[in-house]
Amino acid sequence: MAVFEGLSTKLQDIVKKLKGKARVTEKDLKEVMRDIRMALLEADVNYKVVKEFTNTVTERALGSDVLESLTPGQQVIKIVNEEMTSLLGGTVSKLTYSPKPPTVYMLVGLQGAGKTTACGKLSNLLRKDGKKPLMVACDIYRPAAIKQLQVVGKQLDIPVYAEEDNKNAVNIANNAIKYAQKGGFDTVLVDTAGRLHVNEELMQELQDIKSKVKPMEVLLVVDAMTGQDAVNVAQSFSEEVGIDGVILTKLDGDTRGGAALTVKSVTGKPIKFASVGEKLNDIEPFYPDRMASRILGMGDVLSLIEKAQESFDEQKALELEKKIRAKGFDLNDFLDQMEEMKKMGPLDQLLGMIPGMNAKALQGLSVDEKKLDRIKAIIRSMTMKERSNPNIIDASRKKRIASGSGTGVQDVNRLLKDFEQINKMMKMMNQKGKKGFKGMKNMQFPF
Amino acid sequence: MGFFKKLKTGLSKTKENLFGRINKVVKGFSKVDEDLMEELEEILISADVGVVTTMEIMDELRDHIKTKKIKDPEKVPVELMEILKGLLTEKKYIDKPEQEKPNVILITGVNGAGKTTSIGKISRLMTERGKKVMIAAGDTFRAAAIEQLEIWAKRAKADFIHQREGSDPAAVIYDAIMAAKARNADYLICDTAGRLHNKKNLMMEMNKIFRVIMKELPDSRVETLLVIDATTGQNAVNQAEEFSRSIGVDGIILTKLDGTAKGGIIFSIYKQLNIPVKYIGVGEQIDDLEDFDEEMFVNALFESE
Ligand SMILES: Nc1nc2c(ncn2[C@@H]2O[C@H](COP(=O)(O)OP(=O)(O)OP(=O)(O)O)[C@@H](O)[C@H]2O)c(=O)[nH]1
Ligand SMILES: [Mg+2]
Numbered sequence: 001m002a003v004f005e006g007l008s009t010k011l012q013d014i015v016k017k018l019k020g021k022a023r024v025t026e027k028d029l030k031e032v033m034r035d036i037r038m039a040l041l042e043a044d045v046n047y048k049v050v051k052e053f054t055n056t057v058t059e060r061a062l063g064s065d066v067l068e069s070l071t072p073g074q075q076v077i078k079i080v081n082e083e084m085t086s087l088l089g090g091t092v093s094k095l096t097y098s099p100k101p102p103t104v105y106m107l108v109g110l111q112g113a114g115k116t117t118a119c120g121k122l123s124n125l126l127r128k129d130g131k132k133p134l135m136v137a138c139d140i141y142r143p144a145a146i147k148q149l150q151v152v153g154k155q156l157d158i159p160v161y162a163e164e165d166n167k168n169a170v171n172i173a174n175n176a177i178k179y180a181q182k183g184g185f186d187t188v189l190v191d192t193a194g195r196l197h198v199n200e201e202l203m204q205e206l207q208d209i210k211s212k213v214k215p216m217e218v219l220l221v222v223d224a225m226t227g228q229d230a231v232n233v234a235q236s237f238s239e240e241v242g243i244d245g246v247i248l249t250k251l252d253g254d255t256r257g258g259a260a261l262t263v264k265s266v267t268g269k270p271i272k273f274a275s276v277g278e279k280l281n282d283i284e285p286f287y288p289d290r291m292a293s294r295i296l297g298m299g300d301v302l303s304l305i306e307k308a309q310e311s312f313d314e315q316k317a318l319e320l321e322k323k324i325r326a327k328g329f330d331l332n333d334f335l336d337q338m339e340e341m342k343k344m345g346p347l348d349q350l351l352g353m354i355p356g357m358n359a360k361a362l363q364g365l366s367v368d369e370k371k372l373d374r375i376k377a378i379i380r381s382m383t384m385k386e387r388s389n390p391n392i393i394d395a396s397r398k399k400r401i402a403s404g405s406g407t408g409v410q411d412v413n414r415l416l417k418d419f420e421q422i423n424k425m426m427k428m429m430n431q432k433g434k435k436g437f438k439g440m441k442n443m444q445f446p447f
Numbered sequence: 448m449g450f451f452k453k454l455k456t457g458l459s460k461t462k463e464n465l466f467g468r469i470n471k472v473v474k475g476f477s478k479v480d481e482d483l484m485e486e487l488e489e490i491l492i493s494a495d496v497g498v499v500t501t502m503e504i505m506d507e508l509r510d511h512i513k514t515k516k517i518k519d520p521e522k523v524p525v526e527l528m529e530i531l532k533g534l535l536t537e538k539k540y541i542d543k544p545e546q547e548k549p550n551v552i553l554i555t556g557v558n559g560a561g562k563t564t565s566i567g568k569i570s571r572l573m574t575e576r577g578k579k580v581m582i583a584a585g586d587t588f589r590a591a592a593i594e595q596l597e598i599w600a601k602r603a604k605a606d607f608i609h610q611r612e613g614s615d616p617a618a619v620i621y622d623a624i625m626a627a628k629a630r631n632a633d634y635l636i637c638d639t640a641g642r643l644h645n646k647k648n649l650m651m652e653m654n655k656i657f658r659v660i661m662k663e664l665p666d667s668r669v670e671t672l673l674v675i676d677a678t679t680g681q682n683a684v685n686q687a688e689e690f691s692r693s694i695g696v697d698g699i700i701l702t703k704l705d706g707t708a709k710g711g712i713i714f715s716i717y718k719q720l721n722i723p724v725k726y727i728g729v730g731e732q733i734d735d736l737e738d739f740d741e742e743m744f745v746n747a748l749f750e751s752e
Binding site for chain 2: 029038041042043044046047110111113114116137141142143144145148149150151152155196197198224225226227228229230232233250252253254255256258259278
C-alpha cells in the first residue's frame with residue numbers, strides 16, 4: 001500500500017503544482033512529465049515505452065490549450081489517462097470465433113505465467129457462452145503438467161485431450177484437432193509448456209504447433225507482476241510465433257501492472273482478459289480504462305476530475321472572474337459557488353475520491369451538508385440588493401433574514417463574517433494580479 | 448542463452464560481453480557528464496532496479512566521482528559496479544548454524560515463482576552431500592501440485608510425505624515433522640501453495656505453518672526462503688515485505704535468471720528489507736541451482752544481450 005499512496009500523492013502534487021499558476025510554462029510541463037515518468041517506471045512500464053508515452057502526452061498538451069486552461073494540472077492528468085486508455089486498447093476486445101469450427105486457441109507464455117489455469121478459466125467462459133470446448137495438454141516437459149490440466153478439466157467437467165506417453169507436442173496437438181472434429185467440439189484450447197523466449201528450440205516448437213493446428217488466436221499469457229523484461233518477452237513471442245491477443249494474469253495482486261502497457265505497445269495486440277484469482281471463474285474482460293487508472297495509481301481521481309469538469313463550467317468561471325475584477329465578489333457569487341460544489345455530489349464522498357486522502361483522515365472531518373443548506377437558505381432570504389451589497393444588512397435586516405430562513409441571527413452573523421473573510425482573500429488575490437480566479441479554487445469555504 | 452548459462456559454457460566470453468557493454472556505454476563520452484550518467488541510469492532502470500533505488504545509487508555514484516575526482520568516463524561504470532557489489536556483499540547471506548536434526552527449509556512465494564522446482568534442486572544438492580532429505584507436500588491446493596513434487600522427490604532421491612489434495616497444509620507439515628524425527632532425517636524441506644502476498648487468509652495460513660514448525664522443532668535450524676521470479680518488477684518488494692511479516696524471510700531464491708530478466712529488484716529488497724539472496728535458479732533441470740554470487744550478478748547487469 002505504501003507504493004499506492006506514494007503515487008497518488010505524486011499525482012495530487014501535480015494537480016497542486018499547476019493549480020495556483022497563472023500561466024503554465026513548457027518548463028512546468030516538463031517537470032510534470034518527469035513526475036509522470038517516475039510514476040510509470042515505478043509501475044513497471046518499460047522505460048522505452050515510458051519515453052514514447054511522455055513524448056506523446058507532452059506534444060498533445062502543448063498542442064491543445066492545456067496551458068491556457070483554468071485547471072492545467074487536471075487537464076494534463078486527463079490527457080495522460082486518455083492516452084493511456086487508448087494505448088491499452090480503448091475498449092473491451094472480444095475473443096473471435098472461426099466461421100469453420102472447431103475454433104482453435106493456443107495459449108503461450110513464460111514458465112509460471114498461469115497458462116494452465118487460464119486455459120481452464122477460458123474454457124469455462126466459452127462453455128457459459130454455449131460452446132463445447134476441448135482442452136489439450138501439450139506441456140510434455142514440466143512434471144505433472146498434463147495431470148494438472150486433467151484435474152482442472154475434472155473440476156470443470158470439461159474434457160481434456162492428452163497423450164501421456166507421446167513426446168511430440170506438435171503431434172499431440174494435431175491429433176487433438178482430429179479428435180475434436182470427430183467429437184463435435186466447436187472450440188479447442190491448446191495449453192502449451194511454459195518456455196523462455198530465448199529458448200530457440202522451444203520457440204520453434206510453438207511455430208510448428210501453430211502451423212499445424214492453425215489457431216484462430218494465439219494468446220500470450222503474461223504475469224501482471226512482470227517488470228522491464230516484458231518488452232523482450234512480448235517482442236520475441238510476437239515476432240517468432242505471432243500472437244493475436246493477451247491474457248493478463250494475477251491481477252488480484254497489488255501490482256500496478258505496467259507490463260500491460262509495455263506488452264500492448266510492443267505487440268499492438270489487444271489484451272482480452274484479466275485473470276483475477278485462483279478459482280476457475282476468476283476471469284474478466286480486460287477494461288483498458290480501469291487498467292489505466294490502476295497503472296497511474298489514481299484511485300478515483302479521474303472521476304473526481306470529470307465530475308468537477310461536468311459541473312464546473314469554465315465559461316461561467318471566466319465570467320465570474322471578470323465580474324469579480326470589475327465589481328468584487330458578492331453573496332450571489334457565493335451562492336453560485338455553493339451550487340457548483342453541491343452539483344459534484346456529497347462532499348465527504350467527493351473528498352474520499354481524492355487520492356492520498358485516507359479514510360482515517362476523513363473520519364474527523366464530516367462535511368455537514370445541512371450546514372451548507374442552511375447557508376443557502378440564509379442567502380436566499382436576502383434581497384438582491386442585500387446580496388450584492390452586504391454592508392447594508394443591519395440588525396433589523398438580520399432579524400428578517402433569520403426568520404425567513406428559519407435560522408438564528410447568530411447564523412446570519414457567522415455567514416456574513418465568513419463571507420467578509422473570503423472577500424478579503426479575493427481582493428488580495430486580485431491585487432497580486434493575474435492569479436485571479438485560479439486562486440479561488442484553493443479557497444476555503446466556511447463549512 | 449542467458450548470462451548465467453553462458454557463464455557455465457565459458458567465462459572468457461562473458462568477460463568480453465561485459466566489457467563490450469561498458470565500452471558501448473562509455474563510447475562517445477569523452478568526459479564524465481550528465482549524458483553518461485543518464486545512460487548508466489537507464490541500465491539500472493531496465494534491470495528493474497526501480498526509480499527510487501536507482502536515484503539513490505546514482506547519487507552515491509556522483510559523490511564518489513566528486514570525492515575520488517574521477518575524470519575518465521571509462522572509470523565511471525566500474526565505480527558503479529563497485530557500489531552495487533558493495534551493497535550486496537555487505538548484507539550477504541550467512542547460513543545459520545546447524546542445530547538439532549532435522550534442519551528445516553520452508554519455501555514460500557507467489558504463484559508460479561518456481562517453488563516446487565527449487566525444492567527439487569535443493570533436495571538434490573543435499574542428497575548429493577550424503578544427507579537424508581525429506582520433502583513435505585504442503586501445497587494441497589493447486590491441481591496436481593502433489594504429483595509434481597513427488598516426481599521431483601524421486602529425481603532428488605528424497606523421502607516424500609504427503610496427504611490428499613485439499614487437506615490442511617499445517618497438518619501435512621506436522622505429520623512430516625513427526626516422520627522426519629522418526630526417520631532421523633537431516634533435512635525437512637516444505638513446499639507450500641503459491642499465494643499472493645496481499646491475501647490475508649492465505650498469509651495467515653502461511654504463518655500457521657510456520658508456527659507449527661517453530662513449536663514442534665524449537666531446537667532445529669529453520670530457514671525460511673522466499674522464491675522470487677527474476678522477471679518480477681517492483682512488486683517483488685511488496686512480496687518480500689509481506690512474506691517477511693508472515694514468516695520472517697531469511698533469504699531469497701531468485702529464479703529464472705536463465706532468461707533475459709536481470710532481477711535488479713533485489714537491490715531495493717536489500718536496501719529496504721535487508722533480505723539477502725541465497726540461491727539463484729538458472730534453468731529447469733535439477734542441477735540448475737547455484738549459490739548467489741554477488742560479483743557475477745552485478746557483472747550480468749551490465750552484460751548485453
Ligand atoms: N527457465 C526457468 N524456469 C524455471 C526456473 N524455476 C522454475 N521454473 C519453471 O517455472 C514453472 C513454475 O515452476 P514451479 O516450480 O511449478 O513453481 P511454483 O512456485 O511451485 O508454482 P505454484 O506451486 O503453481 O505456485 C515451471 O515450468 C518450472 O519449470 C528457472 O530457474 N528457470
Ligand atoms: Mg508449486
